[in-house]
Amino acid sequence: MAKEAQLQVSYTVEELVAVNPYNPDILADLENFVNEQVSSQKYSLDANLCLLRLYQFEPERMSTPIVARILIKALMAMPAQDFSLCLFLIPEQVQSEEQFKTLIVLSHYLETARFRLFWDEVAKNRSLLESVPGFQQAIEAYAVHVLSLTYQKVPRPVLAEAINKEGLALDQFLEYHVANSGWAIEKSQGRSQLIVLPPNEFNHPELKKNASDSVSFEHVTRIFPVLS
Amino acid sequence: MAAYDADSSAGGDLAYDPNFVPDSVKTFVVHLYRQIREKNVYEIHQMYEGSFNRLTDRMFRESPWPTAEAVAPYVDGDHVFCLLYREMWFRHVYARLTPTPKQRVESWDNYCSLFGVVLHGVVNMQLPNQWLWDMVDEFVYQFQSYCQYRAKLKTKTEEELQLLRHFDQAWNVYGVLNYLQALVEKSNIIQILEREKEGLEQFTAVDGYDYQGGSNVLKMLGYYSMIGLLRVHCLLGDYRTGLKCMAPIDLSQQGVYTSVIGSHISTIYHYGFANLMLRRYGDAIREFNKMLLYILKYKQYHQKSPQYDQILKKNEQMYALLAVCLSLCPQLKLVDENVSTQLKEKYNDKMTKMQRYDDEASTVYDELFSYGCPKFITPSAPVLDEPLTNYNQEAYRLQLKMFLFEVKQQQLLAGIRSFLKIYSTITVTKLAQFMDVDEATLRTILMTYKHKMHSTDNDGKIVSNADIDFYVDDDTVHVVEAKPTKRFGDYFLRQILKFEEMISELEKVQLD
Numbered sequence: 248m249a250k251e252a253q254l255q256v257s258y259t260v261e262e263l264v265a266v267n268p269y270n271p272d273i274l275a276d277l278e279n280f281v282n283e284q285v286s287s288q289k290y291s292l293d294a295n296l297c298l299l300r301l302y303q304f305e306p307e308r309m310s311t312p313i314v315a316r317i318l319i320k321a322l323m324a325m326p327a328q329d330f331s332l333c334l335f336l337i338p339e340q341v342q343s344e345e346q347f348k349t350l351i352v353l354s355h356y357l358e359t360a361r362f363r364l365f366w367d368e369v370a371k372n373r374s375l376l377e378s379v380p381g382f383q384q385a386i387e388a389y390a391v392h393v394l395s396l397t398y399q400k401v402p403r404p405v406l407a408e409a410i411n412k413e414g415l416a417l418d419q420f421l422e423y424h425v426a427n428s429g430w431a432i433e434k435s436q437g438r439s440q441l442i443v444l445p446p447n448e449f450n451h452p453e454l455k456k457n458a459s460d461s462v463s464f465e466h467v468t469r470i471f472p473v474l475s
Numbered sequence: 476m477a478a479y480d481a482d483s484s485a486g487g488d489l490a491y492d493p494n495f496v497p498d499s500v501k502t503f504v505v506h507l508y509r510q511i512r513e514k515n516v517y518e519i520h521q522m523y524e525g526s527f528n529r530l531t532d533r534m535f536r537e538s539p540w541p542t543a544e545a546v547a548p549y550v551d552g553d554h555v556f557c558l559l560y561r562e563m564w565f566r567h568v569y570a571r572l573t574p575t576p577k578q579r580v581e582s583w584d585n586y587c588s589l590f591g592v593v594l595h596g597v598v599n600m601q602l603p604n605q606w607l608w609d610m611v612d613e614f615v616y617q618f619q620s621y622c623q624y625r626a627k628l629k630t631k632t633e634e635e636l637q638l639l640r641h642f643d644q645a646w647n648v649y650g651v652l653n654y655l656q657a658l659v660e661k662s663n664i665i666q667i668l669e670r671e672k673e674g675l676e677q678f679t680a681v682d683g684y685d686y687q688g689g690s691n692v693l694k695m696l697g698y699y700s701m702i703g704l705l706r707v708h709c710l711l712g713d714y715r716t717g718l719k720c721m722a723p724i725d726l727s728q729q730g731v732y733t734s735v736i737g738s739h740i741s742t743i744y745h746y747g748f749a750n751l752m753l754r755r756y757g758d759a760i761r762e763f764n765k766m767l768l769y770i771l772k773y774k775q776y777h778q779k780s781p782q783y784d785q786i787l788k789k790n791e792q793m794y795a796l797l798a799v800c801l802s803l804c805p806q807l808k809l810v811d812e813n814v815s816t817q818l819k820e821k822y823n824d825k826m827t828k829m830q831r832y833d834d835e836a837s838t839v840y841d842e843l844f845s846y847g848c849p850k851f852i853t854p855s856a857p858v859l860d861e862p863l864t865n866y867n868q869e870a871y872r873l874q875l876k877m878f879l880f881e882v883k884q885q886q887l888l889a890g891i892r893s894f895l896k897i898y899s900t901i902t903v904t905k906l907a908q909f910m911d912v913d914e915a916t917l918r919t920i921l922m923t924y925k926h927k928m929h930s931t932d933n934d935g936k937i938v939s940n941a942d943i944d945f946y947v948d949d950d951t952v953h954v955v956e957a958k959p960t961k962r963f964g965d966y967f968l969r970q971i972l973k974f975e976e977m978i979s980e981l982e983k984v985q986l987d
Contacts, residue, residue: 268656268716269648269649269652269653269656270649271649292715293715293716293719296713296715296716297716299713300711300713300716303711303854303855304648304649304854304855305855306855326926326929326931326937327931327935328753328754328930328931331877331881332713332714332715332753334877335712335713335714335752335873335874335877336711336712336713338869338873339869339872339873339876355884358884358923358926358927359884359887359919359923360918360919360920360922360923360926361919393922393925393926394922396922396925396926396929396937397921397922397925397946397947398946398947398948399946399947399948400947400948400949401947401949402949402950405918435949441949449925449929449937449939449944449946450946450947451946452944452946452955467968470968470971470972470975473971473972473975
């Protein structure tokens with residue numbers, strides 16, 4: 248019953264954002280929705296942008312803890328650019344507060360693939376980030392994504408640094424992905440393991456579909472009268 | 476209604492009598508009123524663009540037109556006509572004079588009444604698209620102007636502050652957005668465009684006009700409001716929502732948005748800018764390129780138009796933004812030759828500087844961004860009691876700061892591109908040596924390049940913007956040359972249709 252009610256609320260909030268977004272009365276609903284996103288590991292960029300806009304229209308009603316939560320959720324959405332989309336709407340004075348400076352630094356490290364610096368900084372700010380479940384896994388997924396764009400075969404230490412795992416934890420991680428994501432492990436002469444990532448169009452250019460030469464269905468329909 | 480304050484800052488024609496209606500104005504309003512009643516769109520357009528501007532040049536260069544109250548007797552006191560006339564009246568004041576604070580507020584009231592009438596669905600006119608576009612465009616412009624005006628508090632007189640306190644609802648951001656949204660919804664324009672795709676509705680083919688005796692006003696105001704919403708969201712810094720508002724319009728085709736040049740330019744300019752901020756450089760470059768090519772070809776036909784200056788200004792801004800996009804994402808093949816020539820003439824030096832990614836580059840990015848960007852606004856109501864400051868630059872400074880931060884992150888990629896151009900294979904160790912960094916840093920740079928050169932589109936799909944690409948196999952970098960793609964499919968389709976046309980033409984020929 249409680250779960251049904253939960254589904255009901257989020258459906259309504261997202262509907263509100265689609266139908267009546269420029270409405271100061273939905274501010275409280277949107278704030279509740281942010282907390283719901285955090286606790287149930289959901290995410291809606293549009294609802295959060297809507298809330299940030301309302302804060303922009305009425306700065307006295309801004310709640311910095313809510314904004315911090317929105318930003319953390321946005322970080323977790325990487326490689327999508329949600330974090331900077333949110334920052335565009337947050338005034339400079341607010342951005343210069345400690346917790347936001349930290350989040351901006353974290354985003355900077357992720358954007359520039361400086362994973363070791365990133366995880367070090369995370370360790371110094373556990374309280375801020377542990378309040379959002381799923382943070383660790385989301386960043387690991389981003390790290391794997393960037394590695395998959397770049398590498399056909401990645402050396403173990405590089406992967407280890409990117410996802411902040413060592414020893415047994417790393418082995419378990421590898422086992423999981425070998426079983427479920429098409430990864431493979433190669434032994435390299437006298438050096439560390441090599442992890443073979445599944446081929447995609449970014450790390451295997453021959454797989455790149457020559458998309459620009461494919462013709463959309465809509466265009467083909469134009470010659471149907473001719474063909475008949 | 477507003478009496479023109481003879482001693483206010485709005486022009487200096489002390490001989491102006493707001494109630495005096497010269498004969499030529501009498502004739503003008505009588506004729507315009509009749510044409511509107513008879514729905515002669517072509518004549519209305521001639522009078523709106525032609526006669527109005529000629530009369531302005533002749534008699535109202537430095538003073539407003541006669542008030543709506545003064546002309547009302549000549550048009551049967553028609554309420555809607557007076558609203559339309561007043562809208563033109565205020566637009567003229569903004570264009571040629573400086574509006575007084577009171578006039579700004581009254582213009583807002585007029586828009587509320589005008590849109591109110593349209594939203595009630597009781598309007599039965601057909602007006603030229605140019606006029607309807609100008610209404611929406613001006614509405615957003617006056618909003619932007621008011622936000623700038625009320626953010627400069629330092630030099631305000633007590634009288635002006637009182638006015639701001641009293642008329643605190645004028646040009647409030649909720650009102651502006653909700654009117655635009657209401658026009659979009661009430662006009663059903665999104666459904667109309669969807670039905671058109673399925674062949675169930677004629678819209679683009681008739682340029683939005685109604686040939687069944689109905690009115691095009693609500694429909695077209697709804698259509699143009701989508702572009703208005705894109706613009707307002709850009710001014711607020713919410714690029715994603717702005718693009719969403721515009722999504723029902725298909726930019727890959729001609730449409731109603733292209734038939735009025737002002738709306739065409741505004742659409743592409745804001746669409747391109749939003750994509751630039753969303754790091755979708757490829758999309759931005761493509762659209763800017765198309766628009767600049769169009770302007771190059773057709774601007775001569777608009778030389779006499781009152782919008783000519785605006786067209787030229789936007790043209791220059793788009794070149795600046797294009798230069799920025801190409802420096803961040805060198806995809807010169809996306810740019811037409813003629814546009815490229817113009818671009819080089821204007822910005823060759825600056826583009827070279829930007830691609831060096833040093834401190835000097837930052838200055839150039841700053842300069843071009845500041846020139847090309849929209850006039851961002853702070854939408855919230857001013858705080859009128861504490862020490863009065865000017866904060867009209869705050870919004871712009873924030874967007875600039877965010878943009879330059881992104882540029883700085885891409886500074887890391889400065890050296891790598893030139894090396895990728897030379898080598899087809901190179902070890903990580905060697906490349907690190909050449910770039911004078913340690914291996915770990917190089918690997919970081921390689922990953923940053925990949926991340927920055929790939930953007931996420933609206934469906935979450937990863938799209939590559941890279942001109943040069945590579946992959947890494949353990950400790951070796953393999954560079955991939957981007958092959959120039961030959962678009963056979965499209966070419967054949969076009970030729971098939973062309974030949975079909977020719978054949979049917981030939982079949983019509985009768986030989987005696």
